[in-house]
Amino acid sequence: MPRVRFGFVHVVNNDYRHWIMSAIGGSSHPTIISHGNRFRAPRNIAAKEVCKREYATEQEWKNWDWRSEGDLMLNGAIFTQSGDPKAAKKFGGYKMIAYKPAHMVPLLVRWSGTLECRPNKPC
Template identity: 40%
Template structure:
């Protein structure tokens, strides 16, 4: 899930995206999501292993990881986050209410937090991370075939 046109597309600084109620894994590699510029609110997702990273960014995005469940792979990279580019830029990666299992870790950066840039009609109540397994129990790949409709 790559959010943002390309590193040079400055208008994506106005992008606001919510990624919620997904089950990623097992055996996913990266980009759950990767954000270029802009803001992403990543909430109530289940991450069940990753190879390179779970949440990443380039071009100094703001990312608020909110009440997700991260279950690190048994071996390999246990760090959730990844950043491409200068670490001197105003990166804002924040974890609020996340649960980390099997050694998973989240490197927070920035000052002042990644505040939600949404108005009252755009906001939603985030569930406790302990509820993520049940919230995402029916999420995943559609069971489509060439002969069936989705």
């Protein structure tokens, strides 16, 4: 699970599944903008929340800019948004990656993953 502290993260066109507690975590007032991701929640009813805000009360994290736009929530996945509804527009095009619709994620990540490389041989 990625965990963001302080800064800004733009999460784009990922396929999140098989998480144990949550897919994305954060602490210390991070800004998280999620675009075009696919979140498939586990069967565990207690782990449907995509986001985990750590070391903060709701009074604190309700002002953190966490936005989900164009994401696909499957198997009961829930993304609890907080902060400014227009947060994504604060950053402009120079910090934001163009994203594809979430239904395209399986095609986009089809060949992703680690390379099976061996010493002294091309990957």
